[in-house]
Amino acid sequence: MGTHYITSLATAPSPNNPVASEERCLLDGRCKIKKQYTTIGIQQYQWNLHAKYIHRRFVFFRPHNVNYIRNASFVSNTFVSKSSPDSMGHEESAKHAMDILFRFSRPYAAMATVLSVLSTSLVAVERLSDISPLFYTKVLQAIFGGIFMQIYVCGFNQICDIEIDKINKPYLPLAAGELTMNSAIIVTLISAIMSFSITWISRSWPLFCGLFVWFLIGTAYSANVLPLLRWKRFPYTAVLYMINSRALCIPLGYYMHVKNAIKGRVVVLSMRHLFSIAMLFVFSIVLILFKDIPDIKGDEMHGIKSLASQIGPERMFWSCVWFLGIAYGVAILIGATSSSSWISKYVTILGHLVLGLILWIRAKSVDLKSVSSISSMYLFLWKLFYAEYFLLPLVR
Numbered sequence: 001m002g003t004h005y006i007t008s009l010a011t012a013p014s015p016n017n018p019v020a021s022e023e024r025c026l027l028d029g030r031c032k033i034k035k036q037y038t039t040i041g042i043q044q045y046q047w048n049l050h051a052k053y054i055h056r057r058f059v060f061f062r063p064h065n066v067n068y069i070r071n072a073s074f075v076s077n078t079f080v081s082k083s084s085p086d087s088m089g090h091e092e093s094a095k096h097a098m099d100i101l102f103r104f105s106r107p108y109a110a111m112a113t114v115l116s117v118l119s120t121s122l123v124a125v126e127r128l129s130d131i132s133p134l135f136y137t138k139v140l141q142a143i144f145g146g147i148f149m150q151i152y153v154c155g156f157n158q159i160c161d162i163e164i165d166k167i168n169k170p171y172l173p174l175a176a177g178e179l180t181m182n183s184a185i186i187v188t189l190i191s192a193i194m195s196f197s198i199t200w201i202s203r204s205w206p207l208f209c210g211l212f213v214w215f216l217i218g219t220a221y222s223a224n225v226l227p228l229l230r231w232k233r234f235p236y237t238a239v240l241y242m243i244n245s246r247a248l249c250i251p252l253g254y255y256m257h258v259k260n261a262i263k264g265r266v267v268v269l270s271m272r273h274l275f276s277i278a279m280l281f282v283f284s285i286v287l288i289l290f291k292d293i294p295d296i297k298g299d300e301m302h303g304i305k306s307l308a309s310q311i312g313p314e315r316m317f318w319s320c321v322w323f324l325g326i327a328y329g330v331a332i333l334i335g336a337t338s339s340s341s342w343i344s345k346y347v348t349i350l351g352h353l354v355l356g357l358i359l360w361i362r363a364k365s366v367d368l369k370s371v372s373s374i375s376s377m378y379l380f381l382w383k384l385f386y387a388e389y390f391l392l393p394l395v396r
Helices: 090-104 107-123 133-160 162-168 181-202 205-222 235-246 249-263 271-291 296-301 307-311 313-337 342-364 371-394
Strands: 004-008 024-027 032-035 040-047 051-058 066-068 077-081
Touching: 090 133, 090 181, 107 133, 107 249, 107 271, 107 371, 133 162, 133 181, 133 205, 133 249, 162 296, 181 205, 205 235, 205 249, 235 249, 235 271, 249 271, 271 313, 271 371, 296 307, 307 313, 313 342, 313 371, 342 371
Parallel strands: none
Antiparallel strands: 004 077, 024 032, 040 051, 066 077
């Protein structure tokens, strides 16, 4: 079970030197680069003078971590496949498959879904006696239902945007060829079914309505079937999608799902919940608009007119930073003038003051000519989003 080496001369295929049917080759004129694909195969051996075997392929995951050394024209090229079927054990294969599925689900978005459920659930709590075994059950139902729907939305988006992702996000499993299209479709469909199954088991109409709205707008955001779909093509519909998924319909569904378990069916939106909606509203707009800055090239090539491509990346960048900074300032002002306890006032004021300073310092260090630097800033904004989820339950 050691590492396998495949060695070949850098010559083009000919009748005397055919390319093996079990290999995929790329020719660049100087050398031949061979990539092997992980397969789930059934080997049928035919024993005569030499041992021969046939692979019947059922391809699910294709690893791209193949090292190769490319030298001059008449130099042998050695390929080391770290993930060949012979060198990868069952445990390692399972880990590799889980890693692909993990990255396919877009972990930063899944983390935001979990924190959204926890934060809105705690906002619904008014006293310690509200926290009961039923409360924990409702929270877990919302978490798993939300995660599965998140995987559906992200997976469906990657399926529809595979050509764009090959330009903007070539590291994604589907765009990189690590995950086959059939596998992506299966995972996406199963995730949607699992999400709705959880809502059916919970018998919670608020949770079902929230996740169903997410299913509809998530599909409308990416699908390019009917004229009114493909919301991501236009700034306003893209913002509408993000606001509903991160600030209004879905968080409100989580809130009412848990609130019904606490109060029996008496749901009253408090001031702290309205404050939460306002802050999530701002973050939703900032994240969906900022996301388009590093994606301008691929979006323009496929006819997507994002606001970032219309006004320019630099203006879009600083507009998002200032918009979020102003929201932090308003939150500080609300905390200073509120009649809540001193603990809540300090948390609201100091928490948003620190986050505002961190945002400004981080924004000043971004190289606006570097796509990787802007992408890093985008992920940093998600971290600020996580921090806001932690602050909201403490605001009274």
